[in-house]
Amino acid sequence: MSQVLDTPPQTPAAPPASADHDLAALAARHGLSVSGARPSLPEYVRQLWARRHFITAFATAKLTAQYSQAKLGQVWQVMTPLLNAAVYYFIFGVLLGTKHGVPDYIPFLVTGVFIWTFTQSSIMAGTRAISGNLGLVRALHFPRAALPLSFCLQQLQQLLFSMGALVVILLCFGVPVGVSWLLALPALFLQFTFNAGVSMVMARMGAKTPDIAQLMPFVLRTWMYVSGVMWSIDKLAQKDSLPHVVTVALAANPAAVYIDLMRFALIDSFHASQLPAHVWALAAGWALVAGVGGFIYFWKAEETYGRG
Amino acid sequence: MAEHPSEKIPTVVADGVDIVYRVNGTGAGRGSATAALNRIVRRRQTEKAAGVRRVHAVKNVSFVAYRGEAIGLIGTNGSGKSTLLKAVAGLLPVENGRIYTDGQPSLLGVNAALMNDLTGERNVHLGGLAMGMSREQIRDRYQDIVDFSGINEKGDFITLPMRTYSSGMAARLRFSIAAAKDHDVLLIDEALATGDRSFQKRSEDRIRELRKHAGTVFLVSHNNKSIRDTCDRVLWLERGELLMDGPTEEVLKEYEAFTGDKSAKPKPKPKAPVPS
Numbered sequence: 119m120s121q122v123l124d125t126p127p128q129t130p131a132a133p134p135a136s137a138d139h140d141l142a143a144l145a146a147r148h149g150l151s152v153s154g155a156r157p158s159l160p161e162y163v164r165q166l167w168a169r170r171h172f173i174t175a176f177a178t179a180k181l182t183a184q185y186s187q188a189k190l191g192q193v194w195q196v197m198t199p200l201l202n203a204a205v206y207y208f209i210f211g212v213l214l215g216t217k218h219g220v221p222d223y224i225p226f227l228v229t230g231v232f233i234w235t236f237t238q239s240s241i242m243a244g245t246r247a248i249s250g251n252l253g254l255v256r257a258l259h260f261p262r263a264a265l266p267l268s269f270c271l272q273q274l275q276q277l278l279f280s281m282g283a284l285v286v287i288l289l290c291f292g293v294p295v296g297v298s299w300l301l302a303l304p305a306l307f308l309q310f311t312f313n314a315g316v317s318m319v320m321a322r323m324g325a326k327t328p329d330i331a332q333l334m335p336f337v338l339r340t341w342m343y344v345s346g347v348m349w350s351i352d353k354l355a356q357k358d359s360l361p362h363v364v365t366v367a368l369a370a371n372p373a374a375v376y377i378d379l380m381r382f383a384l385i386d387s388f389h390a391s392q393l394p395a396h397v398w399a400l401a402a403g404w405a406l407v408a409g410v411g412g413f414i415y416f417w418k419a420e421e422t423y424g425r426g
Numbered sequence: 427m428a429e430h431p432s433e434k435i436p437t438v439v440a441d442g443v444d445i446v447y448r449v450n451g452t453g454a455g456r457g458s459a460t461a462a463l464n465r466i467v468r469r470r471q472t473e474k475a476a477g478v479r480r481v482h483a484v485k486n487v488s489f490v491a492y493r494g495e496a497i498g499l500i501g502t503n504g505s506g507k508s509t510l511l512k513a514v515a516g517l518l519p520v521e522n523g524r525i526y527t528d529g530q531p532s533l534l535g536v537n538a539a540l541m542n543d544l545t546g547e548r549n550v551h552l553g554g555l556a557m558g559m560s561r562e563q564i565r566d567r568y569q570d571i572v573d574f575s576g577i578n579e580k581g582d583f584i585t586l587p588m589r590t591y592s593s594g595m596a597a598r599l600r601f602s603i604a605a606a607k608d609h610d611v612l613l614i615d616e617a618l619a620t621g622d623r624s625f626q627k628r629s630e631d632r633i634r635e636l637r638k639h640a641g642t643v644f645l646v647s648h649n650n651k652s653i654r655d656t657c658d659r660v661l662w663l664e665r666g667e668l669l670m671d672g673p674t675e676e677v678l679k680e681y682e683a684f685t686g687d688k689s690a691k692p693k694p695k696p697k698a699p700v701p702s
Contacts, residue, residue: 141441141488145526148436153525154516172555176539179552183543186587253538256517258556259530421519 156421157261159414165261173264177271199280202235203228203287210348220350221387225288229384230347232284233377236277237313238338243269244317245334248325248423255424262423263416266321270314277306284384293385301383309376311405315412322416325423345373352392369394372404437611437642438491438514438531442523445484445509445666483509485666486523491611493528496643498657498674500650500681506666507646511613514644528641531611532557534604542589546577546599549588553603567606574632575602576625598625605632612640630655650678 157165166173185194206227220226247266248255255262281302289295324330346354351374355365368374374394379401381388394400484506491497499507512518514525515533539556540549550571554564575598577583577591588596614633633656637643647653653660653674660677662670664684670677 141439141490142524142526144436144490145439145441145524148528150436150439150526150528153438153514153527153531154519169555169558171561172552172558175552175555179541179544179548182548183541186543251538254556256512257533257535257538259516259532260556260558424517424519 154421156417159417162261162263162417162420166263166267169260169264172260173268173271176264176268177275180269180272181275195276195279196283199232199235200283200287203231206231206348219353222291222293222385225284225291225293225385226350226381226388227348228284228287229381230377232277232280233309233380234342234345234347234373235280236273236309237316237373237376238342239276240270240273240313240317241320241338242331242334243273244313245320245324245331247317247321249328249331252424262321262420263318263413266317266416267314270310270317273313274306274310288384293387296386298383298386302380305376305379305383305401308401308405311409312372312376313408315405315408315410318412318416319408322419325419341371341373344368345371345377347373347377350392351378366394370400372401372408375400375404434492435528436490436526437493437528438489438644439526440487440489440510440514440523441526443484443487443510443513443520443525444482444522445506445513445518446521447481447483447509449479449481483666484513484663487663487666487668488523489661489668489671491642491644493641495659496637496645496657498653498660499644499646499663500648500653500660500677501663501669502685503648505663507663508615510663511615511644511646514611515613527611529610531613532607532609534609534612534614535600537600540588540600540603543587545587546572546584546591549599550584550603553600554606557604557607559607563607571602571606574605574628575599594622601629605629605636608639609636610640611642611644612636613644613646615646650682654678 156162181195182192185191188194190197207224211223211227244266247269248262251265254265320330320334346368351365351368354360355369369378375397378388378393379397382390382393382397487510499511501507509518511533513520514527515531516525516527517533539553541552544552550568551561551564554567555561559567572578572584575595577595577599583591583595588599591599630652633643637656643656645653645656657674660670660672660674660681661668662677662681670680
């Protein structure tokens with residue numbers, strides 16, 4: 119605030135002479151509410167629900183805007199995940215030969231990559247949800263949780279495009295269509311809840327410390343390599359080379375749980391025996407803990423978003 | 427303040443408001459990387475030494491705004507006018523003090539919610555939803571918004587992406603979207619100076635219309651003429667402090683004496699930039 123002007127004239131300024139408690143009493147008498155105060159949790163949920171159309175419209179708008187300058191336009195929605203899968207197949211399937219022992223390796227790999235990408239990009243987008251949209255946060259009034267939710271929804275829409283591509287890949291590699299494909303829906307729902315919860319946690323942290331956005335790619339890449347995206351955790355467990363605790367921890371990590379659930383749902387050669395024990399309880403538990411915990415954690419700082 | 431009889435209904439009460447920005451990475455002196463490291467290593471030090479600068483943008487401001495008032499906010503650049511407005515809207519947290527409001531005051535502006543890669547049509551919907559309008563309200567007012575913006579006067583531009591618009595056209599569409607909603611307490615930040623002459627006239631009319639519906643209007647402007655035209659009370663902020671609060675003419679006289687020659691020749695000043 120560098121002011122180059124002379125000291126303002128000492129005119130008899132007229133800040134109301136009334137003491138603080140008088141103004142507070144005046145406000146209370148007329149039933150005014152504190153501006154920018156954090157609403158109660160039920161009220162917050164109600165406000166969020168009232169903005170549901172904004173959340174979906176913002177997600178769709180972001181998704182469409184993403185490729186609107188490209189010549190191929192929305193074709194990239196499908197092309198990008200396919201190219202991703204191709205690169206991973208080339209490196210891990212052809213060059214490193216990780217596929218040994220995994221039947222239907224390409225469907226296995228592509229499912230893993232797509233499902234992982236959903237979690238990864240949701241968390242990345244969540245980290246920047248507040249810090250990258252300060253203009254919006256400072257210009258308009260809406261429950262801030264709309265932003266991380268909207269970004270997760272955008273990633274879900276993106277994933278649905280990828281799933282379309284995945285179905286084609288599955289059919290090309292002779293994976294039969296089965297009733298178990300319906301299990302993909304609850305699995306996706308639980309994963310979305312988990313992602314949304316984690317993104318809200320990251321959104322609050324990223325709003326306070328934007329540096330986290332620089333750090334997250336490394337954290338996420340490490341997480342990817344331990345989540346069995348390109349290799350089978352089950353196969354590793356059978357080798358007995360690792361302590362039991364480690365293999366259980368690997369199999370119970372949320373990313374691995376959601377990836378393996380989707381593989382189980384879609385690929386008939388991926389059997390229930392390859393899933394960790396109580397897999398649905400794990401999936402629901404992670405979703406519940408992250409979803410509810412993340413939402414409350416985010417709401418606790420609602421009134422501070424937009425500062426600095 | 428004596429002229430407010432007790433039966434007036436307050437809509438906005440600011441009670442000793444302080445607003446402080448904290449800016450990272452202003453570490454004094456040499457290489458900011460080492461300064462940043464310093465900041466992390468020595469956590470327990472004053473914010474100033476840690477390279478965090480505190481900008482005290484608004485200092486101990488108190489006022490009461492009543493229903494039916496149109497209040498101008500004046501002051502030189504960087505005096506905290508827009509900051510105060512944002513705090514009234516509940517968009518910036520206050521450091522000390524409280525702001526009480528009747529309902530949810532809204533800032534006139536949706537720029538940040540709009541996306542250049544989308545068509546004008548979709549931006550109308552998106553902007554409306556971002557302001558909290560329902561889908562039905564947007565459907566009802568869609569044609570009004572488009573007609574008001576005048577985007578389609580030179581062809582079917584509303585179905586083109588906003589990035590293809592000229593800056594004037596984009597500004598007009600943004601204003602039209604922002605002005606489509608009725609507000610209890612309306613906060614306007616130099617929104618009048620957009621578009622060409624005929625559009626400016628139309629937007630001034632629309633502002634007056636909004637004023638009729640809104641309980642209270644706050645207007646931030648550097649254009650003393652538009653303050654005179656629309657406001658009956660003026661708050662003068664200087665360096666974050668409330669210097670004067672009173673009837674428009676009284677305050678503007680002092681303000682013009684303070685800033686210099688403005689009262690002598692009302693030359694058309696350069697247009698204030700569109701707030702982004």
